[in-house]
Amino acid sequence: KNEVEQSPQNLTAQEGEFITINCSYSVGISALHWLQQHPGGGIVSLFMLSSGKKKHGRLIATINIQEKHSSLHITASHPRDSAVYICAVSPSTDKLIFGTGTRLQVFP
């Protein structure tokens, strides 16, 4: 079993819908990351969290350290949000452990 589990694996949505991607982890962490990988392949860091909630534009990330769970929300989704969203955790500063990713497709 992977130390970082994401759900769902695949997600399709209509433009404008509210989207939630979930991440659960089984190791002690210092931080949790949400990453975005577009079809072109590059990886962009969206959020780094160690507690609470962060918001950037239409993206919101939350983390519950006690429950070892994080969510990424996208409000008013748009086709340009189509990408793979990856949850990763830092058990230390020396590496990331990745989830398997959630492939999101948003249709107009």
Added chain:
Amino acid sequence: DTAVSQTPKYLVTQMGNDKSIKCEQNLGHDTMYWYKQDSKKFLKIMFSYNNKELIINETVPNRFSPKSPDKAHLNLHINSLELGDSAVYFCASSFRSNYGYTFGSGTRLTVV
């Protein structure tokens, strides 16, 4: 531009060859990493270096040898390439005291 830059972006080579991938960051970060993304898009740590010192070698075959001439560069040399080495290799960097990562654009290695 401030960034993590990898070269080459694409690399196609025959089995048994030796190849290198280069990575440079101009962000002033003190820690650099190599990650491998397999055919199922799963990412996994290979190596991490802090100030030119190897910190993590995550059970990677000896055919893979990272080299960090200075804290801004981390190169990956692969000997005797095998079909299973085909993957996308990502370089990344961060400050060791902080958890914010910047990734390179990846090198797609295809071994034929």
